Amino acid sequence: MGADIVGELIDYQLRVNGHEHDVAEAWLGENLLYVLRERLGLPGSKNACEQGECGSCSVLMDGKLVCSCMVLAASAVGADIVTVEGLSAGENELSDVQAAFLAEGGVQCGFCTPGFVVSVHDLLEHNPDPTELEVREAVSGNLCRCTGYGRILAAVRAAQETRQE
Amino acid sequence: MTVFVPACLEEAFDAFDKCPDAQLLAGGTDFMVEVNFALRRPPAVVCLRKVEELKGWRLEHAEVVLGAGITYAELMGPQLSDLLPGLAQASRTVGSPQIRNAGTLGGNLGTASPAGDSLPVLAALDARIVVASKKGRRSLGLDELIIGPKRTTLGPGEVIVEVRVPAALGSQEFLKVGTRNAMVIAVANVALVVDWAGQSVRCALGSVGPVVIRARDAEEFISSRIDWARRTLTDEGDVAEFTALVRSAARPIDDHRSTADYRRHAVGVCAQRALGRVLADHNGGTWEQTSWAS
Ligand SMILES: Cc1cc2nc3c(=O)[nH]c(=O)nc-3n(C[C@H](O)[C@H](O)[C@H](O)COP(=O)(O)OP(=O)(O)OC[C@H]3O[C@@H](n4cnc5c(N)ncnc54)[C@H](O)[C@@H]3O)c2cc1C
Ligand code: FES
Ligand code: FES
Numbered sequence: 001m002g003a004d005i006v007g008e009l010i011d012y013q014l015r016v017n018g019h020e021h022d023v024a025e026a027w028l029g030e031n032l033l034y035v036l037r038e039r040l041g042l043p044g045s046k047n048a049c050e051q052g053e054c055g056s057c058s059v060l061m062d063g064k065l066v067c068s069c070m071v072l073a074a075s076a077v078g079a080d081i082v083t084v085e086g087l088s089a090g091e092n093e094l095s096d097v098q099a100a101f102l103a104e105g106g107v108q109c110g111f112c113t114p115g116f117v118v119s120v121h122d123l124l125e126h127n128p129d130p131t132e133l134e135v136r137e138a139v140s141g142n143l144c145r146c147t148g149y150g151r152i153l154a155a156v157r158a159a160q161e162t163r164q165e
Numbered sequence: 166m167t168v169f170v171p172a173c174l175e176e177a178f179d180a181f182d183k184c185p186d187a188q189l190l191a192g193g194t195d196f197m198v199e200v201n202f203a204l205r206r207p208p209a210v211v212c213l214r215k216v217e218e219l220k221g222w223r224l225e226h227a228e229v230v231l232g233a234g235i236t237y238a239e240l241m242g243p244q245l246s247d248l249l250p251g252l253a254q255a256s257r258t259v260g261s262p263q264i265r266n267a268g269t270l271g272g273n274l275g276t277a278s279p280a281g282d283s284l285p286v287l288a289a290l291d292a293r294i295v296v297a298s299k300k301g302r303r304s305l306g307l308d309e310l311i312i313g314p315k316r317t318t319l320g321p322g323e324v325i326v327e328v329r330v331p332a333a334l335g336s337q338e339f340l341k342v343g344t345r346n347a348m349v350i351a352v353a354n355v356a357l358v359v360d361w362a363g364q365s366v367r368c369a370l371g372s373v374g375p376v377v378i379r380a381r382d383a384e385e386f387i388s389s390r391i392d393w394a395r396r397t398l399t400d401e402g403d404v405a406e407f408t409a410l411v412r413s414a415a416r417p418i419d420d421h422r423s424t425a426d427y428r429r430h431a432v433g434v435c436a437q438r439a440l441g442r443v444l445a446d447h448n449g450g451t452w453e454q455t456s457w458a459s
C-alpha cells in the first residue's frame with residue numbers, strides 16, 4: 001500500500017509504454033506530466049497550462065484518455081500508462097495518425113500535436129467511424145493556437161479513411 | 166509524508182489514523198490544479214482511485230446508488246443516462262473528454278464550487294449523500310453537506326462514499342450557460358425535474374448563489390398550475406410568472422465570469438426552456454414548437 005517513504009521524498013515505480021520505470025526521491029506532489037518529462041526522459045507530452053485546459057499533456061491511463069498534468073504521479077503506481085512515444089511501432093516510425101497529421105498539414109508549431117495525436121488514437125480506438133460532430137467533441141479538450149483546426153479535422157478524417165481501407 | 170493508495174475504505178481510514186492531516190484525492194481535476202499552482206501543499210495524500218466501495222453504481226429498489234468515485238464518462242453511459250437523464254446531461258457539459266474520464270461525482274461534491282455542474286441535478290433529485298469515517302456513517306442532504314462556496318461539513322477523515330437518487334424519476338432537464346460548449350465553468354446552470362406521479366416540479370439553480378438554490382416558490386406555483394392529467398399548462402401566461410419567480414430566487418454576484426444581472430436573466434431563460442422541453446416531450450412536439458419556450 002502506497003509508496004515508500006525516503007525522508008521527505010518518495011520512491012515508486014511507474015509502468016509507461018510497457019516498461020517499468022523507477023522514480024527516485026520525488027516530491028509527493030509531482031504531477032505525472034512533470035515526472036514523464038523531467039524524470040523519465042519522455043518529453044513527448046507537452047506542458048502548456050498545467051490546469052487541464054489545453055490537452056497537450058494527454059496520455060492514456062489504464063486505457064482512458066486523461067491529462068497527465070492532472071494525475072498525481074505517485075498515485076499512478078500500478079496503472080498502465082501510454083504516452084505519445086508509445087503509439088508508434090518504433091522510435092523512427094510514425095503511427096497512422098501521426099502520418100495523417102503530417103500529410104494533411106495538421107502540424108504548424110507542433111506544440112499541440114502530441115496531445116491531439118493521443119486523443120485521436122483514443123477516439124478511433126473506441127469509435128472507428130466517428131461523425132464530424134463526434135470528432136469535434138473528441139478533440140474539444142485539445143487547444144491549438146496555430147492551425148485554426150481545419151487541417152487537424154482533415155487529418156482525423158484521413159486517418160479514419162486509411163484505417164477503413 | 167506519503168501517498169496512500171488503499172484498496173478499500175477500511176484501509177483508507179487506517180491511512181488517516183497514521184496521517185490525520187492527509188488529504189483525499191479522487192480524479193485530481195480540482196486537487197492537482199491547486200497543487201500545480203502551489204495553492205495546496207498536501208502533507209500526505211489518500212488516493213481513492215482503487216477504493217472498491219467507491220466504484221460503479223447499483224440499483225436498490227427504486228434508487229440508484231452511485232459510488233462517489235463514479236466519473237462523468239460513466240454517468241453518461243447508456244444505462245445511467247436512462248436512469249438519471251439530468252445527471253447525464255450535466256456530465257456531458259463538464260470540461261472535456263479528458264476531464265470527464267478522470268473527474269468524479271465525489272470530487273464535485275468535495276470541491277463544493279457554487280458552479281459544480283452535478284450539484285443542481287442532485288438538489289433537484291433530493292439526493293442523499295452518504296459519508297463515512299472510522300466512527301461511522303451519516304446520510305446528508307446536499308444543503309447539509311455543502312454550506313458555502315467551497316465549504317462542506319465533512320469532518321477530519323470523513324469520506325463521501327455514495328450518492329442515492331431516485332431512479333428514472335419523471336422528466337429531467339439540465340441547462341448550462343457559458344462562453345463555449347466545452348471546457349467552461351457555468352455562468353448559470355439549472356436542473357428541472359418534473360415528477361409526473363408525485364405531481365411536483367423541482368427546480369435547482371447553480372452559479373447564482375453561494376450554494377445551489379432550490380426555487381421553492383417557483384416550484385410550488387408551477388406545480389399548482391400544471392394540468393397533470395393532460396400534462397400541459399392551461400394558461401401559458403403562467404410561464405412568465407414561473408420565470409419571474411425563478412429569477413427572484415437567484416442570489417447572483419458580479420465576478421470575473423459574468424454579472425449578477427446577466428446571471429439572473431440566464432437562470433430564468435434556462436428554467437423556462439427546461440420546462441418547455443419537458444412539457445413538449447409529453448405532447449408529441451419538440452420544445453421549439455411550444456410558442457413560449459424559445
Ligand atoms: C479543465 C477543467 C474543466 C472543468 N470543467 C468543469 C465543469 O465543466 N463543471 C464542473 O462542475 N467542474 C469542472 N471542473 C472541475 C472538476 O473537474 C470537477 O469538480 C470534478 O468533479 C472534481 O472531481 P475529481 O474526482 O477530479 O476531484 P479531486 O480533484 O480529486 O478532488 C476535489 C476535492 O474533493 C475532495 N474529494 C474528492 N473525493 C472525495 C470523497 N470521496 N470524499 C470527500 N472528499 C473528496 C478532495 O479532497 C478535493 O478537495 C473542471 C476542471 C478542469 C481542470
Ligand atoms: S498541460 Fe495538461 S492540460 Fe494543459
Ligand atoms: S500547431 Fe501550434 S499549437 Fe497547434
